[in-house]
Amino acid sequence: MDPYTFYTLLTLASVGKAGMILLVAPQYPGRITRGMYAWALGGLMMGMNFALFVLTARSLVPEPVALGGAVTLGIGGTLLVFVAVQELRERVYSKFALLGVFVFAAVANAYTLHAGHDGLRISVNSVLAAAVFFMIAHALLRPDPPSGRSIYRVTGFLALAISMVLAIRAVSPLILDSPIVHPMDENWVQQLTYSAILVGNVLGSLCFGLIVAEELNAELHQLASFDSLTRIYNRRVFENLATDELLRARTKRVPVSLLMIDIDHFKQVNDRHGHAAGDAALVRVAETMEESLRHRDLLCRYGGEEFGVLLPATARAQALRIAERLRLATMHAGFLYGGEAIPLTVSIGVACIEGPPYDLSLLKHDADRALYVAKQAGRNRVAVV
Numbered sequence: 001m002d003p004y005t006f007y008t009l010l011t012l013a014s015v016g017k018a019g020m021i022l023l024v025a026p027q028y029p030g031r032i033t034r035g036m037y038a039w040a041l042g043g044l045m046m047g048m049n050f051a052l053f054v055l056t057a058r059s060l061v062p063e064p065v066a067l068g069g070a071v072t073l074g075i076g077g078t079l080l081v082f083v084a085v086q087e088l089r090e091r092v093y094s095k096f097a098l099l100g101v102f103v104f105a106a107v108a109n110a111y112t113l114h115a116g117h118d119g120l121r122i123s124v125n126s127v128l129a130a131a132v133f134f135m136i137a138h139a140l141l142r143p144d145p146p147s148g149r150s151i152y153r154v155t156g157f158l159a160l161a162i163s164m165v166l167a168i169r170a171v172s173p174l175i176l177d178s179p180i181v182h183p184m185d186e187n188w189v190q191q192l193t194y195s196a197i198l199v200g201n202v203l204g205s206l207c208f209g210l211i212v213a214e215e216l217n218a219e220l221h222q223l224a225s226f227d228s229l230t231r232i233y234n235r236r237v238f239e240n241l242a243t244d245e246l247l248r249a250r251t252k253r254v255p256v257s258l259l260m261i262d263i264d265h266f267k268q269v270n271d272r273h274g275h276a277a278g279d280a281a282l283v284r285v286a287e288t289m290e291e292s293l294r295h296r297d298l299l300c301r302y303g304g305e306e307f308g309v310l311l312p313a314t315a316r317a318q319a320l321r322i323a324e325r326l327r328l329a330t331m332h333a334g335f336l337y338g339g340e341a342i343p344l345t346v347s348i349g350v351a352c353i354e355g356p357p358y359d360l361s362l363l364k365h366d367a368d369r370a371l372y373v374a375k376q377a378g379r380n381r382v383a384v385v
């Protein structure tokens, strides 16, 4: 296959890929859609980059315009892949800095083409492309994706490998007998570069598709397991995990305690300050609980303004102490809404299983009864059955 047929096919593949991504992207959650749009736009720019080579070969575009334009579009497309990764991971990045790199690439190409500094142009473009691939690799390999997402590591190392190849190309005047002055020059550095770009294009697309699938999975898991407002476990997952914990307790013959926690006079918070203030209060209480609990304790929003805490390997007396700590922490946490301090207190019912039967519904029933007692006794207190 001659290089131009090859470039035509690459153009069609890039445009087709971008079109398909654009068609399906809107149905996904926000950050994934934004990531996919950036990815598709990047693919489109890469496609135009290949198209320019074809057009100049057919004498439809003057060669200098094609050379400068193709590289600038290639760098722009690569920058958009970086944007796509950052959007998917919901990270902040400077659009102006990226635009600056893109404009610098365009100006550097225009100047070096005009002045006839071909070797310098190749080196500058290679440095820029190597830097952008390095940024992509860094964004993918940063340790903040949850562990076990190996697809991030695989894609990150692929980007790092491409970055290294481009770095070799940048310093090739020091290595080669005759420096590269035209993209179609043939030598081992060029062959390595084009192989890396081709492999990166094909494997990169595959990897990116797998990353999107991985992110969708994580999103679905988040939706299915966590309360969307407070970001703590929802009741369904809590009850599953609590049932597992009770099985463990039965095997090891250790006690388990449950706290049922209800915000006092919460209706008044909504009525006086509005529903948004009520929502913010729920988040504040959840945060306070999370900060005050041990890592292995299970916290969930049971529903409305009610929270549940399962305390593994915890006997009644200790559970009472923990409940009291949570009550005080909430009272002293301080909740400000619209500049106004809104007092928040909770009532807590404590129940404990110290021997068979290790039954969750029984434990829940007892904790509810204790909570009722705490409310009847005047609220902002802990009660136990």
Ligand SMILES: Nc1nc2c(ncn2[C@@H]2O[C@H](COP(=O)(O)OP(=O)(O)OP(=O)(O)O)[C@@H](O)[C@H]2O)c(=O)[nH]1
Pocket (backbone or CB within 6 Å): 229, 262, 263, 264, 265, 266, 267, 268, 270, 274, 275, 276, 277, 278, 279, 282, 303, 304, 305, 375, 379
């Ligand atoms: N803002 C907000 N309010 C909620 C949410 N879920 C439940 N509520 C409100 O929580 C309030 C619960 O009120 P009640 O059950 O009467 O209890 P309370 O006012 O806290 O009184 P006591 O529990 O007896 O101290 C209701 O007004 C619900 O509308 C939510 O997700 N957001």
